Amino acid sequence: MIQTINLQKLFATEEVETTALNGINMEVKDGEFVAIMGPSGCGKSTLLNILGLLDNPSEGEYNFYGTEVAKMTERQRAQLRKGSIGFVFQSFNLIDELTVYENVELPLLYLKTPADERKKRVEEALERMSIMHRRNHFPQQLSGGQQQRTAIARAVVAKPKLILADEPTGNLDSKNGEEVMKLLGELNEEGTTIIMVTHSPYDAGFAHRIVNLFDGKVVTENFHV
């Protein structure tokens, strides 16, 4: 379970100070699927980055599965991030020099998973995302949907407890978008917690709960049944 108390994030340049997050209190239970929505610049991505341990809040508390992480160093966060969080991005963020297989294998390499185990899990993930036939291709040789499926395979290969998705369908056509959302839904049904930032009300419909942000604050929370 993850929980934030009065989370604040300020971005300061020499002349201006911008408040990106302004006292966010939020709780996500194990197995939940939460969508974060709101207009551009409301702080969605900033929140997701903090939740994903890619960034630290300026103030407030953040309890990540029983550990207080708000004041951790980059190194400590990286250590904690490893294997416990999977990321899916709007622009896929695959490494161009690596094949589909190698991209998916990457998190396991950093976790020092033994080779046999690695092979098994990568193939599992590729099968699961129906991308096995493209395993030896490079990202630039794939369609957008295939790239995103690869990215999701990479996010799940280490079997993380939490998947963070930042507009996962933003760069896809509706057909491919639908497919990706279905995959995320399935993962959630199998027990993975998912937090997703989206602009699309349709995509948000896959979530159990929608958190609406405005100017760095939670304005409403809607629960689906």
Add this chain to the structure above:
Amino acid sequence: MLRNYLKIAVRSLLKHKLYSSINVFGLALGMACSLLIGLWVRDELSYDRFLPNAEAIHFVRVNFPTQAGDTVTNSVTPGPLQEAIAQDVPEIASVTKINYGPELLIKVGEKAAKEKGHFATDDFFGVFDLPTLYGNPKAALHQTNQIVITRKVAEKFFPNGQAVGKTLQLDNDKFYVVGAVIDNLPANSTLQFDWLVNWKVQEQDWMKKWGNNSFYTYVRLKPHTTVAQAQAALSRIYPRFAGKNFETARPTLQPITDLHLYSEYKNGKSVGGRIGYVAVFSIVALFILLIACINFMNLATARSATRAKEVGVRKVVGAMRSALVGQFLSESILTSLLAAILAIGMVWSVLSTFNEVFSKQLTLNIAEPALWLILIGLVLITGFLSGSYPALFLSSLQPIKTLKGRLQFGSGPALFRRVLVVFQFSLSIFLIVGMLAIGKQMNYLRTKNLGLDRENVVYVPLEGEIAQPKKVEAFRQEVMRKPAVASATTTMSLPVNIQSSSGDLTWPGKDPKLETNVSCMFVGSDFIKTLNIKLLDGRDFRNGSLADSTSYLVNEAAAKLMGVKNPVGKEVSFWPGKGQVIGLMKDFHINSLHQAITPLILCFDTRNTSYLLVKTHAGQTQQAIADLEQLSKEFNPNYPFNYHFLDEEYESLYRSEQVVNKLINYFGALAILISCLGLFALAAFTAEQRTKEIGVRKVLGASVSNIVGLLSKDFLKLVVIALVLASPLAWWALSTWLDTFAYQTPLSWWLFGAAGILAVVIAFLTVSYQSIKAATMNPVTSLRSE
């Protein structure tokens, strides 16, 4: 994991072919240069270390304190010094002296060739325990009828087996039995000879005088004797044996392993020599490697924008910073490994040319473990040096920023790149100024008026029949009769590098405390005329005049030493005898221009001569040589004719400088080439980065020249800054070098101007290709690419 790193590294090298090839090729060039210089330096440092017991062997020099309070150090020593040391210095195990090492004709049956050798005293092999192939060299050298030869001579004259016991004729004169064959001396030996004969065979009375310094003396210390102890014992020698005139002189020991590199002495102390060049080129090697590494760093940081996303992704999926540092370092090490392999190929292919140009016998022995250690070291050092900044910089990128494409590179990396380019071009400009200034000084040495003519002067070594006192003059007269010959004279040594000196000169009223270390030359008739030396007063030696055997000619410096303006007519006493100064010569150079003109005395001797110097009429040198050959065959049928040019002999004084000149030219050019490779790639990168800006500017009406100017300006600014930084440093370094010459060309401002213009032009040409390419691109394409 390592496999993954390597995979990425290889694919990223292949993907960016231009950058990769520039990186690998530039680095390989840099490494090849460093490796070549490294081989050269290693060879220079290895001189005489092959000798068994090398650390105990020392070369003896003699320090003469002068009245001015400084000390003159002679590398040649008087003959009796060796006997005195053998008698009186128990700290010394063995001592030997050798003469200068003439090339004499060796004849066996019909076969004849000139070979260099020494007359050496009995204990030569006590000092130098050289590897013996056959016979007993020690015992052989004790006999006056035996000769020790090297394998080379043995194989040449006795190709069908055993040389020991066979007879050969030396100098068309005496016959010697081969007593022993020793191995050839390696190229890195300061001793170079192919035969040795007992000293006594050629000993003459003048060789037994303390006043004459002409021979090389070597000693081997007893075990457990320190140099200081031996030195203290040696200081007794002159006061005890040499007589009143020389009691202040002191022998000084130099380890033989220092002889090659530390040959210059000032005030009785070694002040360096070739070691200076070795140091300079070690630094140059480092510079070149650094320049190549800078290319790598520059391109890697410049390209970091394209790698930033990868860093972000890796961090997000769990890479720790250390893993990323490891990844980028292994990439740079892989690149430098590739470069090293290429570098070995480069060195391999140019080594024979390099050896030819620099008269070396360097080898690249793949089986040598030291080479591998050096190579692995080079790969790791280069890899770390060139990969460290990109590794640290790239691994520090924030993942969220890189992934969102929001990465704003601050001025940090761009500034760093500029600093590196400035540094790189400073080094290049430094080398260009060095090339120009050294070239200028070399030209000055070649063309300076020395006070004597060396153009159109041919010399013939006198040997065999024409060396006979009775025939020398007849031969000279015949030569002078030829229409192509302007004049001819005989001398005992060539007037280019006079090492002989004497402390014997006295005159009535001379202050007894005044040390008179005077250079001396023995010359025959028409010396002044042949070399066109200006006679300020008095006359030249008179042809065939017996009275002139105790007459002397002196130069202005000698007159100054004697304290008179015009010494003509003055009574003097020198070791050939009491006599008169009959002429005063304008000062002329008898040594390299490293040395100032010293007092010189000419003695008349038509009997003991070594060379015939022939001045030919301009344009008739070939005819004169043909005449000389024909006369030589008539007068001296048993000897092959050979001749040399005096100006070539003079230029050989600057062999070290010529080597330096060549080295700096080649490696300077390579350093500039490597810098340009880097600049070229950087310009390509900049043009790529600014594609959109260029498109917008063109849409708004900018011309091609506007754009070229825009893109080139930034780089040229850096080159100008580099010029400003490099100039004072180059000025200082070159002044220091020029100070080693007593006569030097000034470091003119135009050298720096020319270097600057050259650097700017080279940089502009390098950058402009990319600038023009970017500027002529269709703006629609450049805008669409965004």
